Amino acid sequence: MWHDLMAVQIPIAEKILRTIAVYALILILFRLAGKRGLAGLNTFDMVVVFLLSNVVQNAIIGNDNSLLGGAIGAVTLVAVNSGVTRWLARDPRAARFLEGSATTVVKDGKLVPGALRDLALRPSELEHAIRVQNGDNVSGVARARLEPDGQLLVTLKAAEQSATRGDVEELRQRLESIERLLTELAADRRR
Structure with missing residues (x-):
């Protein structure tokens, strides 16, 4: 039993390369999917994330079900992610290339033509974000x-x-000034 837990069933270098390759593939897929995929996970997005993790599991672990093999994959994922971050x-050039750049969706109270469509962002999501950030509607957004x-x-x-x-x-200061002036005017009238 202990041997099965600790005996890595594929070469360690292969396990590391598999993990890096799957990480890179998912990074590319999310980059191609665009910013909208990260904006807020709705029910459909959650389903995709859960299924995606299951789909790529075997690509990472291969024919290895050992505890040590899983630990090597996990450490590799965390190390690669930390290095990329x-x-x-x-x-900044790498960040722009891998993450993209900001996309303006509202300018001077008007929607930027095609921006919501390009980002697959629904108007209701935009309106919700505006309300969360103390706005009333698109017309009040600079x-x-x-x-x-x-x-x-x-x-x-x-x-x-x-x-x-x-x-x-x-x-408050302006009101105090006005009150002082009114008090002075009232005093002048009484004289």
């Missing part, structure tokens, strides 16, 4: 863009943005 953090990591970043028009603490403090 660090590489992308240091090399700019919205889908980032390579799938996040939708919304910048509201200045008139649509919530008041900040600085805004409230400025208003």
